[in-house]
Amino acid sequence: MEKAAFLEEHVFTDLKKIAHEDTQEDIHFFSETDFQTILQRVEHFGIGIFTITSWLDGKAHGVCTHEEFKRKTTDAKWYKKAFLTFKTATPGMSYTASYKVSAKLLAR
Secondary structure (H helix, E strand, O other): OOHHHHHHHHHOOOEEOOOOOOOOOOOOOOEEEHHHHHHHHHHHHHHHEEEEEEEEEEEEEEEOOOOOOOOOOOOOHHHHHHEEEEEOOOOOOEEEEEEEHHHHHHHO
């Protein structure tokens, strides 16, 4: 199974993607509520997150990476804290992330 198919089937299922005009095919925008669900699912499966980008009015508002927090991509502490910081500062944003899905998960 490919990374995109795994994410669609196990992480993004039942969530509403937000349309964005200049989005690449592999980048998906989600509301604050749906992104919180994604973070729970990512933690459950042990999927890593490289970056989280917050978006406001169609423009990138902020970016956080696991390197800034000096954590591994699979350490839930960094992405939960980054998300909490974003949503507390400016509620109602949309979010994207770049994910790392292990070969073991893809082989399932």
